[in-house]
Structures are given as structure tokens and as C-alpha cells.
Amino acid sequence: MAYKLGIIGAGKIGEAIVQGVLAKGLASRKEIILSVRSEKHRAELESRMGIRTVQDNRILVAESENILIAVKPKMIEGILAETADLFGPGRLIVSTAAGVPLEFIESRLPPGTPVIRSMPNMAVAIGQGMTALSPGKAVKTQALEWVASIFRACGRAIILEEEHMDAVTGLSGSGPAYVYIIIESLADGGVKLGLPRDIATELAAQTVLGAASNVLITGEHPAKLKDQVTTPAGVTIDGLLELEAGGLRVTLIKAVVKAAERSRQLMHKGK
Ligand SMILES: NC(=O)c1ccc[n+]([C@@H]2O[C@H](COP(=O)([O-])OP(=O)(O)OC[C@H]3O[C@@H](n4cnc5c(N)ncnc54)[C@H](OP(=O)(O)O)[C@@H]3O)[C@@H](O)[C@H]2O)c1
Structure with missing residues (x-):
């Protein structure tokens, strides 16, 4: 051939x-x-x-x-x-x-x-x-x-x-879109505090890249790595409290589940 x-x-x-x-x-x-x-x-x-x-x-x-x-x-x-x-x-x-x-x-x-x-x-x-x-x-x-x-x-x-393929579709297939929203929102937080947009976006994107690389390189559970950067009575725990109050965790879980459901239905809906 x-x-x-x-x-x-x-x-x-x-x-x-x-x-x-x-x-x-x-x-x-x-x-x-x-x-x-x-x-x-x-x-x-x-x-x-x-x-x-x-x-x-x-x-x-x-x-x-x-x-x-x-x-x-x-x-x-x-x-x-x-x-x-x-x-x-x-x-x-x-x-x-x-x-x-x-x-x-x-x-x-x-x-x-x-x-x-x-x-x-x-x-x-x-x-x-x-x-x-x-x-x-x-x-x-x-x-x-x-x-x-x-x-x-x-x-x-x-x-x-x-x-497991529909789960993969909902997680890593669609996942870049979720992470772009996370990066954009982190940058918005920086802009709200007066950082220029381009600097805020660079800070946010490199932070996501660094955290993701740390998970892959160390193989540690993300919760353990989160604990390592969360000083008792420090700054980060206050930020985490806001994330929990806003339901970030549940929202991301539901996003993956919903997108996987949609993947499962794709052939039936002819899209
Ligand atoms: N994009 C993602 O993030 C992503 C992630 C995972 C999986 N996928 C899957 O990958 C597949 C492609 O996605 P995509 O985003 O790359 O789509 P895309 O950019 O729209 O590319 C599809 C290509 O197929 C060509 N095409 C359409 N009908 C054809 C035919 N009869 N014969 C030969 N070529 C034909 C189109 O040609 P023309 O340009 O000439 O119309 C187009 O270039 C999808 O099934 C999607 O589910 C996509």
C-alpha cells in the first residue's frame, strides 16, 4: 500500500x-x-x-x-x-x-x-x-x-x-474547556484586584500548569498537595472556604457527569 x-x-x-x-x-x-x-x-x-x-x-x-x-x-x-x-x-x-x-x-x-x-x-x-x-x-x-x-x-x-470511554469524553475530552473557564475566572479575580489582564492571565495559566505538573510528576494525591500549600490560619484556607461555599467541587463533578451522559446519547440523537 x-x-x-x-x-x-x-x-x-x-x-x-x-x-x-x-x-x-x-x-x-x-x-x-x-x-x-x-x-x-x-x-x-x-x-x-x-x-x-x-x-x-x-x-x-x-x-x-x-x-x-x-x-x-x-x-x-x-x-x-x-x-x-x-x-x-x-x-x-x-x-x-x-x-x-x-x-x-x-x-x-x-x-x-x-x-x-x-x-x-x-x-x-x-x-x-x-x-x-x-x-x-x-x-x-x-x-x-x-x-x-x-x-x-x-x-x-x-x-x-x-x-470507560464516555467518562473519558466528559473528563479529558471536554476538560480543556472547563480549565479555560477556571483560568479566566482566576484572572478575573486578579483584574478585580487591579492586575493588568495579560499579567493576571499569565499568573493564572502558569499556576494551573504548575499544579497539574506537580500532580503528574509527584504522583501524590491532589488533596495532599493542597494541604502542603494551606498554612494553618494562613491566606489560602480563606480562599478555599470561598471555593467550597461556591460549590466549585460539586459543579466540576456534575460537569464531567453531564458531558459523559451527552457522549453516551450522541449516536441516538444523530449529532
Ligand atoms: N475537537 C475536540 O476537542 C475533540 C476532542 C476529542 C474528540 N474529538 C472528535 O474528533 C472528531 C473530529 O473533531 P474536530 O473538532 O477535529 O472536527 P472538525 O475540525 O470539524 O474536522 C472534521 C473534518 O472532517 C472533514 N469531513 C467532513 N465530512 C467528510 C467526509 N465525508 N469525508 C472526508 N472528510 C470529511 C471536514 O472537512 P471540511 O473542512 O472540508 O468540511 C473537517 O475537516 C469528532 O468526531 C469529535 O467527536 C474532537
Whole structure:
């Protein structure tokens, strides 16, 4: 086959993954093929990326060894119907679509087609993504490891049972949006106290980055790290009291649960 990796739907997530793959040398520009829906996007992408880009998904699937499908969930069914006969045990397909179960994809492709369901987040675009991967029945260890290496080129990747994928979608898939609101609100607090907006935003963002890195690097429970920065009768405990009174904790828990519920319903609502 002419291409090592074909990406159906080179939009925000698809393009970010290509950048990670190129940066880590997992495939060269000549070993990748992309597809999008519109001619305008196709021409723009091909000239900007220097990667062959087509509108015909059948060409892409026929010529690619591994296929990543990164279109909106409602587009998946039509694309599988259009290309199903080209799949089989020798062609791996990885889906990034929120809420689309492995069984939905497997049942539309020839028996034995290896399928992996993934849930990345937008931070893959800057090499700081968080991706969960669930392999279907026909996926071999070596193929799963290769796909994991692609997502590790764009941040962190874990392998997880599919039953957890809606929870992952509600947490790390949607999570960047929650954290942007937290950063914006912390910065608003600084602005309220007279800090210039740009400085307040830098203080807030670096604080979130530092705290997140500390959790990952030390492996400590966040509650223990919180205790370490909370001096008895000090300043921070007063701030924490306000957070508890405002229900931040419960609100974040509910946000994750609600988004996971929505992920579970996506296929039924056809969005
Ligand atoms: N964005 C996120 O934070 C995020 C996080 C996790 C998972 N996901 C999942 O990743 C998938 C893609 O999301 P996205 O945000 O990257 O969407 P996006 O930016 O809208 O990209 C989708 C791409 O699919 C292309 N497309 C549409 N129909 C097509 C077809 N029939 N054949 C080939 N290409 C086609 C579009 O082409 P045109 O540009 O020409 O229309 C577009 O470039 C979704 O299923 C989403 O659930 C997204």
C-alpha cells in the first residue's frame, strides 16, 4: 500500500495528530494521505502541509495501511458505508469520534477488521494531549502499540476498557474547556484586584500548569498537595472556604457527569 497513515477528516484533531506524527518522525509526509469534504479545504491543506489530500475517501482507504477517522460523529456511518468493502483484517481503523462505540464501527465493516476507539483532546495540537484508547477484538498488540505511539507523540496516551470511554469524553475530552473557564475566572479575580489582564492571565495559566505538573510528576494525591500549600490560619484556607461555599467541587463533578451522559446519547440523537 502506498501510505502508512490515511486520515479521513483532517480537521482540528486530524491535523493536530499529523503534526505530532511528523514531529516525532513516525511517518514522513510522503507516507501520509489526508481527506476532507470541501475542495477549498483540500487545496489549502495540500499546499500548506505538503501532504497529498483528497476528497475521495475510497482512494484514501484503498491506498492506506492504517486509517484514522476524525470526522464528526454523525458523519461516521455514511463514510463507513462508502468504504466498507475496502476494509478487512489487513487494514486498521482508529476512530476519534465522541460517543461512537466500537461495535457500531465493527458491525459495519468486514469481519476481522481491527478497530480502535480513541478519545483525544485538543491539547494534542501542542503536544500536550491526553488520549484514551480502547482496542476492538481483532486488534493485535503491535498495532495497538503503534497507535499508542502516535498519540504519545501528541502528549500522553493510556489504554482503557471501552466501558470507560464516555467518562473519558466528559473528563479529558471536554476538560480543556472547563480549565479555560477556571483560568479566566482566576484572572478575573486578579483584574478585580487591579492586575493588568495579560499579567493576571499569565499568573493564572502558569499556576494551573504548575499544579497539574506537580500532580503528574509527584504522583501524590491532589488533596495532599493542597494541604502542603494551606498554612494553618494562613491566606489560602480563606480562599478555599470561598471555593467550597461556591460549590466549585460539586459543579466540576456534575460537569464531567453531564458531558459523559451527552457522549453516551450522541449516536441516538444523530449529532
Ligand atoms: N475537537 C475536540 O476537542 C475533540 C476532542 C476529542 C474528540 N474529538 C472528535 O474528533 C472528531 C473530529 O473533531 P474536530 O473538532 O477535529 O472536527 P472538525 O475540525 O470539524 O474536522 C472534521 C473534518 O472532517 C472533514 N469531513 C467532513 N465530512 C467528510 C467526509 N465525508 N469525508 C472526508 N472528510 C470529511 C471536514 O472537512 P471540511 O473542512 O472540508 O468540511 C473537517 O475537516 C469528532 O468526531 C469529535 O467527536 C474532537
